[in-house]
Amino acid sequence: MAKLTVEDLPLEGKKVLMRVDFNVPIKDGVVGDDNRIVAALPTIKYVIDHGGRAILFSHLGRIKKEEDKPGLSLRPVAERLSNLLNKPVTFVPVTEGKQLEDAIDNMKNGDVLLVQNTRYEDVKDGEYVKRESGNDPELGKYWASLGDVFVNDAFGTAHRKHASNVGIATNMPGKAAAGYLMEKEIKFLGDAVDNPERPFVAILGGAKVSDKIGVIDNLLEKADKIIIGGGMAYTFYAAKGIKVGNSLVEKDKIEVAKQILDKAGDKLVLPIDNVVADKFNNDADTKVVEGDIDDGWMALDIGPKSVEEFENVLKDAKTVVWNGPMGVFEMPNFAKGTLEIGKFLGTLSDATTIVGGGDSTAAVKELGVADKLTHISTGGGASLTYLEGKELPGIAAISEK
Ligand SMILES: Nc1ncnc2c1ncn2[C@@H]1O[C@H](COP(=O)(O)OP(=O)(O)O)[C@@H](O)[C@H]1O
Ligand SMILES: O=C(OP(=O)(O)O)[C@H](O)COP(=O)(O)O
Ligand SMILES: [Mg+2]
Numbered sequence: 001m002a003k004l005t006v007e008d009l010p011l012e013g014k015k016v017l018m019r020v021d022f023n024v025p026i027k028d029g030v031v032g033d034d035n036r037i038v039a040a041l042p043t044i045k046y047v048i049d050h051g052g053r054a055i056l057f058s059h060l061g062r063i064k065k066e067e068d069k070p071g072l073s074l075r076p077v078a079e080r081l082s083n084l085l086n087k088p089v090t091f092v093p094v095t096e097g098k099q100l101e102d103a104i105d106n107m108k109n110g111d112v113l114l115v116q117n118t119r120y121e122d123v124k125d126g127e128y129v130k131r132e133s134g135n136d137p138e139l140g141k142y143w144a145s146l147g148d149v150f151v152n153d154a155f156g157t158a159h160r161k162h163a164s165n166v167g168i169a170t171n172m173p174g175k176a177a178a179g180y181l182m183e184k185e186i187k188f189l190g191d192a193v194d195n196p197e198r199p200f201v202a203i204l205g206g207a208k209v210s211d212k213i214g215v216i217d218n219l220l221e222k223a224d225k226i227i228i229g230g231g232m233a234y235t236f237y238a239a240k241g242i243k244v245g246n247s248l249v250e251k252d253k254i255e256v257a258k259q260i261l262d263k264a265g266d267k268l269v270l271p272i273d274n275v276v277a278d279k280f281n282n283d284a285d286t287k288v289v290e291g292d293i294d295d296g297w298m299a300l301d302i303g304p305k306s307v308e309e310f311e312n313v314l315k316d317a318k319t320v321v322w323n324g325p326m327g328v329f330e331m332p333n334f335a336k337g338t339l340e341i342g343k344f345l346g347t348l349s350d351a352t353t354i355v356g357g358g359d360s361t362a363a364v365k366e367l368g369v370a371d372k373l374t375h376i377s378t379g380g381g382a383s384l385t386y387l388e389g390k391e392l393p394g395i396a397a398i399s400e401k
Contacts, residue, residue, distance in 0.1 A: 003398045004177035006043055009149045012051035013109055017147035017172075018044065018179070019165045019394075021156035021378060022058035022077045022114075025330075025362055031080040033362035036156060039378050041084060043153045043179035044112065053107040055147055056081075056114045057164045059132065059157065063119040066126050078114045085112065095120045096142060104146055118164040132163050140167020147172075153179025155186075156358060156378045158394030159385040169397035176399045181378065186395070188375050189386050192352050197318035198224055202387070203310070203341065205230025206324025206359060209250040211381060216260050218388040220267055225313050227269045229302045229326040229337065236261065236270055237293075245276065245293035269313055273303030275327065275334060282331035301327030302337035311344050320345060321387060322355045323380045329363045339367045346372030356383035 009016070020040040025032035047054045061072040078091035090113040092103045103113060121131040121139055131139045140163040144150070150172045152158075152165055160166075169176035193200075202223040204212065209232055219226055228236055234247040239257035261268065276297040277284035288303045302310075314320060322345065326337035342364045345353045353373045355364050357380025364370040377383050385392055 002401055003395070004401055005183060006046055006151050006177050006179050008401065009151070009175065009177050011047055011149070014052050014149055015104060015107070015147040016047050016052040016054050017143065017150045017168060018047065018054055018056050019150070019152045019154045019157070019168065020044075020056055020058050021154040022056075022074065022081075023060050023156065023358055024077065025359070026060070026071075026076055029076050031076050033365055034080055034084070035361050035365060035376070036358060036378050037077065037081055037084060039181050040153050040179070043151060043181060044085070046180070047151065048110045048112060051109040053104075053109060054112045055104060055107075056112065057118050057143065057168075058114075058154070059119045059162070059164065060117045061119070063117070063122045064128050066123055069120055069123070072117055072119070074114055074117045081112070081114065087112065089114055092116060101146070118162070121163070133160070135161050135163050135167050137167070139163040141171050144168045144171030148175070150176040151179050152176065152394060152398055153181045154394065155182050156380070156382055158182070158379065158392040159382045161393040165394040166397040169399070172399075174399050176397065178395070178398050182395065185377055185379060186386070189354070189377065189383060192319060192354060192375065193222075193321065193387055196222075197352065199317045200319040201225045201227065201314055201317040203227040203229065203320065203322040204232050204324050204384075205326050206357065206380065207231040207248060208324070208381065209235055209248065210253050212324070212384060213250070213253050213256055213260070215384045215388050216268075217263070218390075219384075220260070220264055222387065222389070223267070225267055225269060226264070227310050227313060229271055229306065229310065229341075230324050232324060233271050233302075234293075234299055236268075243292035243294065244299070245295050246298040247293055248298070269310065271302045271306035272309055273305045274299035275301040275303055275337070277334070280328075282333050284333075286333060300331070301334040307337055307340045310341060314344060314348065317348065318351050320348065320351055320353045321383065322353070323357045323360055323384055325360055325363045329367070335363075335367060338363050339369065342367055342369035342373075345369070354383070356380050
């Protein structure tokens with residue numbers, strides 16, 4: 001990388017602003033899968049071992065209204081980080097102002113501080129102002145003013161142009177560096193997918209339909225097959241005139257889905273059958289149906305015929321990139337599709353198998369199939385954007401050597 005790295009920066013006695021991606025699953029105030037926190041430890045340790053004062057920034061979830069804030073506090077993450085580092089981590093429950101500035105002034109060399117969820121800035125006085133997500137120039141400038149140098153290790157957020165990554169970096173010219181995780185992810189993805197061994201199969205699922213449906217267009221030129229499962233599948237069902245019941249559908253993306261279907265021909269593989277439920281709950285009544293999904297039912301997992309069909313497509317693959325679970329794996333009754341696909345990828349011993357994304361990674365770890373895969377990437381949307389051949393704004397903003 002022709003970019004500055006953390007090793008190029010002066011650290012001793014410096015206030016080192018760090019952007020990490022700690023957007024991890026939280027349930028009942030406790031961190032679930034901590035892969036993304038663990039993945040950032042090498043850079044954090046390097047900074048504090050070299051006498052830096054680490055001031056960490058991350059987003060968590062999405063905040064659109066005041067009521068979203070309490071459940072999306074980073075406090076539980078500070079606790080987990082403290083356990084992992086085996087040292088105290090100061091948590092500052094605000095994103096600006098005197099409390100934050102005083103806490104930073106009180107830091108000693110080697111100390112670690114975590115700032116509240118950067119997306120608290122997206123809602124001010126009850127209004128959705130998107131200061132963080134809209135890269136408000138004043139916000140990036142303010143955060144940059146709090147430190148001496150900047151290290152961006154948030155690969156999972158690199159496809160976003162937000163104040164806490166791009167904003168801070170552009171306000172610290174010559175002093176914004178990449179961390180080890182950022183370097184590692186780019187190197188790995190580059191080696192695997194710039195000239196992928198073929199057949200190259202992409203698997204796309206999950207729930208961020210409107211975010212991610214756009215990448216399919218570019219992926220059609222790179223991949224030999226694209227398998228669509230999980231919450232991504234039903235917008236395509238709607239585009240094909242298949243009934244979707246109450247399944248997750250992004251209505252304003254149905255047109256896009258139609259265009260993709262026209263262009264893709266048999267490159268795109270959709271689920272044949274689904275596990276449908278009468279409510280969004282693990283205890284729902286369920287059944288497996290092919291094709292049409294009746295009103296009152298929603299598809300929460302792919303069915304056994306879909307698994308068989310997907311495995312058939314995957315069996316000869318030499319490169320597989322997977323983002324987005326095949327169903328609502330957080331509920332045991334809808335985890336089977338994700339589990340089966342994960343297990344099957346584990347049997348492809350001479351293929352490069354890459355799983356990316358906060359939730360997909362949590363799924364393969366939780367379901368015990370992560371060990372047999374080639375690479376677990378912290379980025380879902382970020383990996384897909386990289387795969388499309390697009391520049392990642394978070395990386396572009398890092399200073400050149
Ligand atoms: N059929 C479905 N209906 C609703 N949500 C789904 C469905 N399939 C998967 N999901 C949800 O998608 C979420 C993950 O999506 P996403 O964030 O795009 O993936 P990743 O974090 O791996 O990039 C999970 O919380 C999962 O429950
Ligand atoms: O979890 C993330 O992406 P992913 O769900 O695609 O893995 C990143 O933290 C980005 O979050 P965002 O999609 O709310 O900007
Ligand atoms: Mg996710």
